[in-house]
Amino acid sequence: MLRRVLETAALITVLALAAQSVRPLRAMDQISPPAVLAAASNDSISAAAFRLTRNDSLVVFGAHPDDEVLGAGGLIHAAIAAGARVRIVTFTNGDGYVEGVDVGFHTLFSTPNRFIEYGQRRQQEAFAAAGRIGLSPAQVTFLGYPDRGLAVLWGSAWDCRHPYTSPYTRRTLSPYTLTYRPGARYCGENVLEDVERVLRQERPTIIVTHHPADTHRDHWAAGAFVAAALEQLTLRQEPWTKTVRVWHYLVHHGIWPRPGAYAPDLYLTPPPELAAAGPGWAQYPIGRADEDAKRLAILEYRSQVHLMRAYMLSFVRRNELYGLRPHILPPRLEGEGVAPATPEAWARLPLLIRMPSGGSVLHATEGSAKLDSVALARDSTRLYVALRLRNPPMREAQYRLELRLFYRDGHMARLPLVFRVPRSLTSRGTLPQDLPLPAGAAARTVGSRICVVLPLASLGDPVSFLLQAATVDPLRTPVDRSPWILVRLAVPAPGAAAPRSGLRE
Structure with missing residues (x-):
């Protein structure tokens, strides 16, 4: 009624x-x-x-x-x-x-x-x-x-x-x-x-x-x-x-x-x-x-x-x-990469995805669930992802990171990750295409950042992936999400060029 x-x-x-x-x-x-x-x-x-x-x-x-x-x-x-x-x-x-x-x-x-x-x-x-x-x-x-x-x-x-x-x-x-x-x-x-x-x-x-x-x-x-x-x-x-x-x-x-x-x-x-x-x-x-x-x-x-x-x-x-949204090429780090517990190193990662400011009253009052930016980098063996929030993350919220992975042989896979404070990282996969948590994956909070390390070999060495970050509040209500962004890790094929986005010649 x-x-x-x-x-x-x-x-x-x-x-x-x-x-x-x-x-x-x-x-x-x-x-x-x-x-x-x-x-x-x-x-x-x-x-x-x-x-x-x-x-x-x-x-x-x-x-x-x-x-x-x-x-x-x-x-x-x-x-x-x-x-x-x-x-x-x-x-x-x-x-x-x-x-x-x-x-x-x-x-x-x-x-x-x-x-x-x-x-x-x-x-x-x-x-x-x-x-x-x-x-x-x-x-x-x-x-x-x-x-x-x-x-x-x-x-x-x-x-x-x-x-x-x-x-x-x-x-x-x-x-x-x-x-x-x-x-x-x-x-x-x-x-x-x-x-x-x-x-x-x-x-x-x-x-x-x-x-x-x-x-x-x-x-x-x-x-x-x-x-x-x-x-x-x-x-x-x-x-x-x-x-x-x-x-x-x-x-x-x-x-x-x-x-x-x-x-x-x-x-x-x-x-x-x-x-x-x-x-x-x-x-x-x-x-x-x-x-x-x-x-x-x-x-x-x-x-x-x-x-x-x-x-x-x-x-x-x-x-x-x-x-115009060109694909992202994460910078390649030299040396031994970034340790999860090194705040200074994570702070230096370049911000490749910036989230819009503003938003709803819910966004303003729950800064711990409001995304600010996403930083990406890689070295020869690992991918580094840093989700920066407006406020430090809280234990009651969920922080999700999903990758749609593309491989040279033409197949796709999904990696749906869930992070909980302070360092719990799991895969919430429910479909046959979903990967389990990669061996060697790690995550932890560093100030207002959630820092994730993913071994590329455990992911099957993808050529590229679509990436989205999202947050869910303590009541399991979606609060914020980043757009799906294409990230390239390697040239698609010998002699191939990436699609262009510009209106200009």
């Missing part, structure tokens, strides 16, 4: 907001945004020297229908005008949006069939939006995986022997006819395989995908799948991986964009905390025709515009913004 009362209150709020935002867009809307600081110019962000040509091939990934237009609608329109090939790949049909289903069907009793019908509706909206930016339905691919489930597939539901069940559609595989691989069960292994297959088919010169620092779980997970697929293909020496560029767009990160309204004469700028954390951003200026096409494409997503019109149109600006 209490649940229904809360759902009713939530629906009333949604309907009130929708009523405020459903009016037609008028010309005056663009001159009356909320009074917040916005950029009338974007001189601080480097502009793209790179120009699209008919020789380019773009693959634009989005977790949901509408993400591709919000993040790259102008770029797609410009690419088509330049004669480039473009394919949009959407991971889910967006069929787990409870508020959207309730409002769209005027009900509080959403059934699995209604969620599926909503997913079909969003699929048709995606085709209409694609037409506005110059694409045909044949250039749009739906992978058909579960909305609000991509992070689970990247994590605990990786193994296809135990497929994930969507809590919305109640299905373990795509219920949609227009699905890239009908019959593929909901599991991380299948998602990775599909992304690899699409990339091999398209052989892109440019990959556009979600930013690792996006706070939506489906978004960062989609970006992680793309990063893993590209790394696998790079290790297999696919020729196009030597020169492909990778650009990352942001959709969700706090109160962003600013202003949260239609302001087509302004520029997008990165959230200040992300700009300060690095590593870098570049803008792709778009022409008036590209901007207009993007606006019309966004408006085709009627089911979403009905609920959040101002937010969606706030992405229509004079530029599009892309994060």
Whole structure:
């Protein structure tokens, strides 16, 4: 009963907001945004020297229908005008949006069939939006995986022997006819395989995908799948991986964009905390025709515009913004490496990952669970990882470090580590791909740092790995996490070059 009362209150709020935002867009809307600081110019962000040509091939990934237009609608329109090939790949049909289903069907009793019908509706909206930016339905691919489930597939539901069940559609595989691989069960292994297959088919010169620092779980997970697929293909020496560029767009990160309204004469700028954390951003200026096409494409997503019109149109600006996240090469230490109990040596390790400042009230009050930075280094036999916190770690919290390891023979493995104060390090592996705690691994606290030493030989001598650090408070509530970052330990293959991220030539 209490649940229904809360759902009713939530629906009333949604309907009130929708009523405020459903009016037609008028010309005056663009001159009356909320009074917040916005950029009338974007001189601080480097502009793209790179120009699209008919020789380019773009693959634009989005977790949901509408993400591709919000993040790259102008770029797609410009690419088509330049004669480039473009394919949009959407991971889910967006069929787990409870508020959207309730409002769209005027009900509080959403059934699995209604969620599926909503997913079909969003699929048709995606085709209409694609037409506005110059694409045909044949250039749009739906992978058909579960909305609000991509992070689970990247994590605990990786193994296809135990497929994930969507809590919305109640299905373990795509219920949609227009699905890239009908019959593929909901599991991380299948998602990775599909992304690899699409990339091999398209052989892109440019990959556009979600930013690792996006706070939506489906978004960062989609970006992680793309990063893993590209790394696998790079290790297999696919020729196009030597020169492909990778650009990352942001959709969700706090109160962003600013202003949260239609302001087509302004520029997008990165959230200040992300700009300060690095590593870098570049803008792709778009022409008036590209901007207009993007606006019309966004408006085709009627089911979403009905609920959040101002937010969606706030992405229509004079530029599009892309994060540049090159892979990390940890510095190589000479001599005998770093002893776990040597504070001075750990303090000298270079900070290669800086976490954004700010955050929620929970982050501010629980500095012992708030990440500040990650430092990495290696010597001939060991990997050194230092997690720096805002305050010294506490015994009641959990500190997690996960590595997705890539090997020259093409296989992957996971190493999910858990640290507890003062020096307890365990592996919380639950899947066949998970490694046990490596022999010789050690960890301890040094001031506000958690210092971890991992013998490379015990890890199987990986070529590279994706790394994420996370913290969990005493109530087992996730508090903070770092973006998934690619770290290279060796050259992928003789003569191979790493994919590029820059917009510049």
